[in-house]
Amino acid sequence: MKFTIDRDLLLTTISNVSRGLSQKTPMPVLTGIQIDVKEDKITFVTTNKEIAIKIELEKSDKVKLYDEGSCVVPGKYFIDIVRKVEGKEVEFTLFEESTIQIISDRSDFTLIAYDKTNFPTTNFNVTTEPILFDSKELKQIIRQTSFACATSETRIVLTSLNFKAQNGTLEITATDSFRLAKKTSKLDETVDILVNVPSKALEELGKILEDDSTFVKMYLENSKAVFEYKNIIFITRLVEGNYPNTSSLFPKETLFEAVFNRIELVNAVDRASLFSNLDNLNIVKFYFSNSNKVEISSNSSEIGKVVEDINLLNTLDNVDFQIAFSTKYLLDALKSFDSDRISFSFTGEIKPTIIKSVDDDSLVQLLLPVRVF
Numbered sequence: 606m607k608f609t610i611d612r613d614l615l616l617t618t619i620s621n622v623s624r625g626l627s628q629k630t631p632m633p634v635l636t637g638i639q640i641d642v643k644e645d646k647i648t649f650v651t652t653n654k655e656i657a658i659k660i661e662l663e664k665s666d667k668v669k670l671y672d673e674g675s676c677v678v679p680g681k682y683f684i685d686i687v688r689k690v691e692g693k694e695v696e697f698t699l700f701e702e703s704t705i706q707i708i709s710d711r712s713d714f715t716l717i718a719y720d721k722t723n724f725p726t727t728n729f730n731v732t733t734e735p736i737l738f739d740s741k742e743l744k745q746i747i748r749q750t751s752f753a754c755a756t757s758e759t760r761i762v763l764t765s766l767n768f769k770a771q772n773g774t775l776e777i778t779a780t781d782s783f784r785l786a787k788k789t790s791k792l793d794e795t796v797d798i799l800v801n802v803p804s805k806a807l808e809e810l811g812k813i814l815e816d817d818s819t820f821v822k823m824y825l826e827n828s829k830a831v832f833e834y835k836n837i838i839f840i841t842r843l844v845e846g847n848y849p850n851t852s853s854l855f856p857k858e859t860l861f862e863a864v865f866n867r868i869e870l871v872n873a874v875d876r877a878s879l880f881s882n883l884d885n886l887n888i889v890k891f892y893f894s895n896s897n898k899v900e901i902s903s904n905s906s907e908i909g910k911v912v913e914d915i916n917l918l919n920t921l922d923n924v925d926f927q928i929a930f931s932t933k934y935l936l937d938a939l940k941s942f943d944s945d946r947i948s949f950s951f952t953g954e955i956k957p958t959i960i961k962s963v964d965d966d967s968l969v970q971l972l973l974p975v976r977v978f
Contacts, residue, residue: 606675606676606697607671607674608670608672608696609669609695609696610694610697611668612695612709614668615687616687618662619683620684622658622660623684624656624809624813625657625839626638626681627653627654634724635652635725636679637651637677637678637719638677638680639676639721640676640697642670642672643673644664644670644673645663645664647661647668648661650727651680652727655841656841656842657727657839657840658839660836660837662836675721676699676702676705676718676719677718677721677724678705678719679718679719683707683716686716687707687709690707691709691710691712692709692711699718702718702721703718704716705718727840729838731831731833732826733824733826735823736770736792736796736798736824737793737820737823738821738822738823739818739821740814740816740834741817743811744814744815744816747810747814749786749788749942749968750777750779750786750941751766751807751811753779753784753785753786754766754780755781761846762845762848763780763849764805765802765803765804765843766778766801766802766803766807767800767848768798768800768801768802769799770799771797772794773792774789775790776788777790779804783934784934784937784972784973785851785969785970785971786970786971789966789967789968790967798825800830801843801844801848802841802844803843803844806841806842810839810841813839821834828842828843828845829841855957856950856956856957859959861921861924861926862919862948862951863899863917863949864949865915865947865948866916866918866945866946867945867946867947869916870915870939870947874889874901874935875936877911877932880910880911889902889929889932890903890928890929891930894924894925897920898914898915898916899914899917900913900914928954928958928974930972935972938970939960941968942962944963944964946964947960948960957971957973
């Protein structure tokens with residue numbers, strides 16, 4: 606087995622496929638990248654039993670294939686080698702099924718290959734009809750929602766994003782029961798789906814996707830989701846279980862609405878959180894008593910207190926109201942928006958608050974306040 610590949614192309618390829626490497630496993634082979642060379646193409650595969658990734662490169666001026674064969678190369682060391690060599694090309698040769706030689710410019714490395722017979726077989730074939738996404742839009746959907754998923758597997762279904770499509774509308778929902786992110790998008794009216802996709806897998810997919818508006822094909826079959834993007838196939842298992850009905854969480858009536866400049870608010874909350882971190886409370890308080898300002902504060906019993914006034918973009922009438930939020934949850938929600946103007950719809954001091962963009966209602970963030978008063 607022997608091939609030579611343009612160094613930059615190889616680095617991009619193995620960096621993307623490495624998203625499927627296992628970090629902690631009793632099976633060392635799962636920390637490896639399977640490489641298979643055929644007459645006209647070379648294939649790179651990784652899997653950690655939760656996701657699997659396959660990338661194919663066709664023979665070209667940048668991809669020179671000499672001898673067919675396959676092996677499993679230690680992923681971390683292979684990536685580090687390719688990242689640090691200075692040559693424009695990387696030559697890869699397998700000797701006696703176990704010894705790998707990697708040559709680039711004046712550098713010559715030798716690695717011991719894993720036993721390829723222990724590498725799991727993954728079926729990358731699909732038979733269902735695809736659902737089409739714009740890569741830029743899908744990357745945005747993942748960024749704006751996945752952070753709100755639960756990290757604890759106590760309720761495994763909450764570690765996933767719920768994809769629900771009907772009548773031409775796609776709703777993606779994420780919640781950990783303390784906050785909720787919901788993104789609405791348009792799809793073909795014939796598409797009808799209801800699945801739970803693991804958030805960790807989608808976050809890895811989001812790191813692979815580029816802002817180039819290339820089509821991403823999503824296939825759903827046999828309890829798995831398959832994403833096809835350019836020359837990359839990305840597979841993840843689906844999470845079983847019924848996702849909670851979140852529609853009842855959105856209040857129908859509100860007390861008042863406050864409109865902020867998003868960047869100014871992010872910076873103010875960030876400054877106000879300087880002391881709160883020291884007490885491990887991470888709480889920021891809002892106090893409304895002025896028609897066009899809000900007081901943002903935080904305090905530490907051992908260090909001191911910070912108070913800052915922020916101008917509102919709208920005018921309030923006879924409002925005397927205070928509320929507190931988790932600093933992290935609030936900043937996560939604020940940073941998910943792209944627009945400059947955002948609105949807070951308050952329903953009570955201990956009731957959910959709705960955060961939206963003034964100019965685009967496709968994204969909604971819902972936060973439960975913290976009881977501190």
